[in-house]
Amino acid sequence: MSYHNVEILFVEDSTDDAALTIRALKKSGFTNKLHHVINGAEALDFIYCKGDYTSRSDQDFPKLILLDLKMPKVSGLQVLEKIKSDPVLKFIPIVMLTSSNESPDIEKCFELGANSYIVKPVDSDNFFNAVKEIGLYWMVLNQPPQ
Amino acid sequence: MKKNDSDELIIANRQIAFQHQEKENRAAELIIANKELVFQNEEKENRAAELVIANKELIFQNEEKEKRAQELIIANKELAFQNKEKEKRAQELIIANRELKNAEDDIRKLNDELEQKVIQRTAQLESVNKELESFSYSVSHDLRAPIRAINGYTRILVEDYSDKIDSDGIKILQSIINNSKKMGELIDDLLAFSKLGRKQVTLSEIDMTGLLQLIREELSFEDYENVPEFKIGILPNAKGDKSLIKQVWINLISNAVKYSKHKVKTNIEIGAYKKNNLVIYYVKDGGAGFDMQYYDKLFGVFQRLHSQEEFEGTGIGLAIVQKIVNRHNGTVWAESTLNEGSCFYFSLLSVNH
Numbered sequence: 001m002s003y004h005n006v007e008i009l010f011v012e013d014s015t016d017d018a019a020l021t022i023r024a025l026k027k028s029g030f031t032n033k034l035h036h037v038i039n040g041a042e043a044l045d046f047i048y049c050k051g052d053y054t055s056r057s058d059q060d061f062p063k064l065i066l067l068d069l070k071m072p073k074v075s076g077l078q079v080l081e082k083i084k085s086d087p088v089l090k091f092i093p094i095v096m097l098t099s100s101n102e103s104p105d106i107e108k109c110f111e112l113g114a115n116s117y118i119v120k121p122v123d124s125d126n127f128f129n130a131v132k133e134i135g136l137y138w139m140v141l142n143q144p145p146q
Numbered sequence: 147m148k149k150n151d152s153d154e155l156i157i158a159n160r161q162i163a164f165q166h167q168e169k170e171n172r173a174a175e176l177i178i179a180n181k182e183l184v185f186q187n188e189e190k191e192n193r194a195a196e197l198v199i200a201n202k203e204l205i206f207q208n209e210e211k212e213k214r215a216q217e218l219i220i221a222n223k224e225l226a227f228q229n230k231e232k233e234k235r236a237q238e239l240i241i242a243n244r245e246l247k248n249a250e251d252d253i254r255k256l257n258d259e260l261e262q263k264v265i266q267r268t269a270q271l272e273s274v275n276k277e278l279e280s281f282s283y284s285v286s287h288d289l290r291a292p293i294r295a296i297n298g299y300t301r302i303l304v305e306d307y308s309d310k311i312d313s314d315g316i317k318i319l320q321s322i323i324n325n326s327k328k329m330g331e332l333i334d335d336l337l338a339f340s341k342l343g344r345k346q347v348t349l350s351e352i353d354m355t356g357l358l359q360l361i362r363e364e365l366s367f368e369d370y371e372n373v374p375e376f377k378i379g380i381l382p383n384a385k386g387d388k389s390l391i392k393q394v395w396i397n398l399i400s401n402a403v404k405y406s407k408h409k410v411k412t413n414i415e416i417g418a419y420k421k422n423n424l425v426i427y428y429v430k431d432g433g434a435g436f437d438m439q440y441y442d443k444l445f446g447v448f449q450r451l452h453s454q455e456e457f458e459g460t461g462i463g464l465a466i467v468q469k470i471v472n473r474h475n476g477t478v479w480a481e482s483t484l485n486e487g488s489c490f491y492f493s494l495l496s497v498n499h
Contacts, residue, residue, distance in 0.1 A: 014291055016291070102283070102341075120294060124297045127298060
């Protein structure tokens with residue numbers, strides 16, 4: 001598998017949520033190259049070209065990181081903190097995509113520099129629309145620094 | 147001789163006469179003395195009689211004294227006995243006092259223990275409460291993911307496999323979607339409700355007229371079959387947490403609109419009146435109403451007085467209203483006549499107090 005030119009890094013430990021999110025993105029017409037990792041540790045390996053990702057170029061940044069909050073090993077908060085405190089990586093937009101609508105979680109994420117916080121809707125219609133909107137906004141409308 | 151003798155005789159006579167006189171004098175004196183003696187005897191007898199009487203008296207007095215002495219002895223004995231009793235009582239009192247003091251000490255100790263226990267229990271309750279909250283949070287939180295999966299995968303079946311499933315099968319899949327959606331709503335409501343218990347209530351003066359204006363703008367009923375007409379009275383300001391009280395109004399107004407949907411017209415009256423240091427607000431509708439005999443279920447979590455087919459909903463709205471109003475130390479109540487409408491009231495502290 002090639003790790004080059006990955007536009008969306010998708011960090012999600014739930015296979016089901018991952019399958020539904022990826023399907024929703026594809027159905028909405030986002031054919032951008034997406035890479036799915038199943039925990040925070042792997043996400044950091046990907047970003048910093050370590051472990052399984054040593055062959056990846058560290059000059060190659062995703063356009064968007066979709067980040068789950070509650071994950072085993074390294075949590076979404078830790079990944080967020082690490083990336084947003086890195087002077088080079090902090091410009092990558094990070095959208096938290098999580099089940100938690102707890103105020104402390106939300107506050108903490110924005111404090112650490114998350115660009116957006118989306119609570120995964122239970123209803124598939126709403127879920128589909130939410131994912132579509134995320135794709136549309138961050139991949140099409142949003143203009144990141146070059 | 148003659149002369150001498152007669153002289154002598156005269157002298158002797160004179161002497162005899164003198165002696166005689168003397169004898170007579172003495173006799174008279176004796177008589178007097180006798181009389182005196184008689185008198186003295188009489189006196190003595192009198193005195194003797196008096197002495198007899200006095201003696202009798204003395205004897206009587208002595209007897210009396212002896213009697214008194216006897217009585218005194220008895221009285222003394224009694225006193226001694228009483229003294230002993232008193233001492234005994236005093237001893238008893240000392241013991242009783244000691245016991246009382248011990249009892250007091252015990253009570254104080256028990257009180258201290260009780261207080262300690264209350265503090266402990268309160269802490270336990272608080273921690274149990276927190277546990278329960280985090281439990282209800284994590285339960286509802288963790289439940290959302292599988293429901294999302296059920297809902298999502300069923301939709302995939304409907305969307306991508308409809309050529310392999312017949313129309314009955316699609317209907318069943320639709321039911322799964324609807325039910326999982328409903329469960330998601332219930333869980334979200336439960337989450338919202340459990341969050342309320344933890345939310346800090348910040349009191350400030352609420353501009354009620356302004357708040358209602360804002361809510362009227364936010365709640366849009368324009369695509370409704372019968373667009374509700376609102377009659378809003380004068381609303382005095384009150385003390386409350388604005389975002390929470392806004393939720394109360396939204397829930398009550400949404401209910402009023404919802405339960406009027408089977409009527410030809412929807413008229414909703416919103417008003418307030420002052421009572422003592424309280425402002426009582428009300429939302430009145432002419433909708434379906436409810437039977438007052440089920441009143442005690444009205445504000446319960448997930449309690450509903452109408453079927454899902456008649457009026458949709460999870461049954462959390464009024465539970466949230468009650469929880470919010472109670473957290474403001476206010477009260478919420480309702481009056482209703484079946485098929486004629488309901489009026490919901492809630493009280494808040496007025497700003498002057």
